[in-house]
Amino acid sequence: MGTNLKDSEAVLDALGNPTRRRVLAILRGGARSVGEIARLLPVSRPAVSQHLRVLKEAGLVRGRREGARRLYAVDPGGLAALRAYLELFWDTALAAFKESAEKKGGRR
Numbered sequence: 001m002g003t004n005l006k007d008s009e010a011v012l013d014a015l016g017n018p019t020r021r022r023v024l025a026i027l028r029g030g031a032r033s034v035g036e037i038a039r040l041l042p043v044s045r046p047a048v049s050q051h052l053r054v055l056k057e058a059g060l061v062r063g064r065r066e067g068a069r070r071l072y073a074v075d076p077g078g079l080a081a082l083r084a085y086l087e088l089f090w091d092t093a094l095a096a097f098k099e100s101a102e103k104k105g106g107r108r
Contacts, residue, residue, distance in 0.1 A: 007059065008085035011078070014058035019043060020051045024060060024074065031064070031073035 014020055019041065026032065026040055034052065038045045052072055055061040059078035063070050 007081035010058040011060060011082045012085070014054050014060060015082075017051070017054075019047070020055055023048065023051050024055060027061060027072060027074045031071040033069045033071055035069075037072070 015024070022041060023037055026037055034045050034048050037052075038048045041048065043051075052061055052063070056063065056072075059081065060075055061072050061078070062075040063072045065071075
């Protein structure tokens with residue numbers, strides 16, 4: 001996944017849903033099947049599958065076959081677009097903080 005604006009928008013859109021954020025938080029603890037995730041949420045297996053599909057399309061989750069079931073886990077590389085997007089704001093905030101501190105330092 002690259003770090004362009006389109007990628008970050010897909011990630012932000014995916015994370016805009018509270019259930020998807022909870023699914024991602026559950027997967028931080030390790031790979032799980034749809035059924036395992038559904039047991040931890042107040043939604044059905046089909047709903048979990050739909051949320052996983054959105055997270056997967058955004059690059060936040062990946063799936064792998066293990067025997068007869070499919071396990072889903074956080075895709076470590078998938079957060080790169082979100083991080084790059086947020087760093088744009090962080091850099092701006094740090095620059096503004098520096099400017100403010102320098103102005104206040106010059107007044108003393």
